[in-house]
Amino acid sequence: MPTIFFDLDGTLYPGENGMWPEIKRRIGTYMTERMGIPPEEAARLREHYLVTYGTTLRGLQRHHHIDTDDFLAYVHDLPLERYLTPDPALREALLRLAAPRWIFTNSDAAHARRVLRFLRLEDCFEGIIDVRSLGWLAKPEAGAYQRARALAGNPPPETCVLVDDSPRNTAGARRQGWYTVLIGPRPDPEAADEHAFSLREWVEEWGRRNADRRPLTIDRRPLTTDG
Numbered sequence: 001m002p003t004i005f006f007d008l009d010g011t012l013y014p015g016e017n018g019m020w021p022e023i024k025r026r027i028g029t030y031m032t033e034r035m036g037i038p039p040e041e042a043a044r045l046r047e048h049y050l051v052t053y054g055t056t057l058r059g060l061q062r063h064h065h066i067d068t069d070d071f072l073a074y075v076h077d078l079p080l081e082r083y084l085t086p087d088p089a090l091r092e093a094l095l096r097l098a099a100p101r102w103i104f105t106n107s108d109a110a111h112a113r114r115v116l117r118f119l120r121l122e123d124c125f126e127g128i129i130d131v132r133s134l135g136w137l138a139k140p141e142a143g144a145y146q147r148a149r150a151l152a153g154n155p156p157p158e159t160c161v162l163v164d165d166s167p168r169n170t171a172g173a174r175r176q177g178w179y180t181v182l183i184g185p186r187p188d189p190e191a192a193d194e195h196a197f198s199l200r201e202w203v204e205e206w207g208r209r210n211a212d213r214r215p216l217t218i219d220r221r222p223l224t225t226d227g
């Protein structure tokens with residue numbers, strides 16, 4: 001049976017809903033206002049750390065003195081109701097999936113719990129694997145996937161599925177032998193085995209493919225959603 005790991009931000013809700021740019025903006029403000037880094041340098045470092053370490057936070061932890069709890073609380077302090085709309089059909093489709101489901105996020109569990117609550121999905125997952133439980137490792141570092149598997153009860157890599165809106169993250173999972181699904185506007189066959197425009201579309205399709213609920217095998221037929 002597969003174990004399905006779902007990214008949170010940009011995957012459980014549409015990436016273009018405006019929330020991620022706002023989180024990014026708050027990361028920038030944190031760096032300039034609380035840490036005193038000049039704005040241009042902050043913008044550069046934010047992207048540099050994100051690309052180098054998977055999260056800006058990881059770079060800040062390595063190269064600066066940073067109060068991690070304060071940082072995480074600050075950047076996620078958003079009016080979530082402005083960005084998030086529950087999708088009852090997604091909820092139903094998730095609950096029908098005959099596979100253990102985990103949240104696997106580079107964010108922290110407090111943010112993940114709030115997002116899940118606003119989306120009414122808090123009971124759809126076995127648990128939340130967050131950047132804290134990963135010991136501050138982050139996708140796409142190899143160790144993050146290994147640790148996530150361990151936290152999910154050690155399913156073999158070839159039975160693990162990552163559903164994520166970041167090609168960097170799916171590519172990282174693929175290198176670990178996982179099956180990968182990219183959610184978003186563009187397919188990227190280099191980075192992921194499958195592509196779907198929305199999470200609901202993919203979950204419903206996966207459910208149809210495995211409708212008999214027998215012990216599931218991973219079906220490598222690609223979704224034909226490109227073009």
Ligand SMILES: [Mg+2]
Pocket residue numbers: 007008009010011164165166
């Ligand atoms: Mg994401």
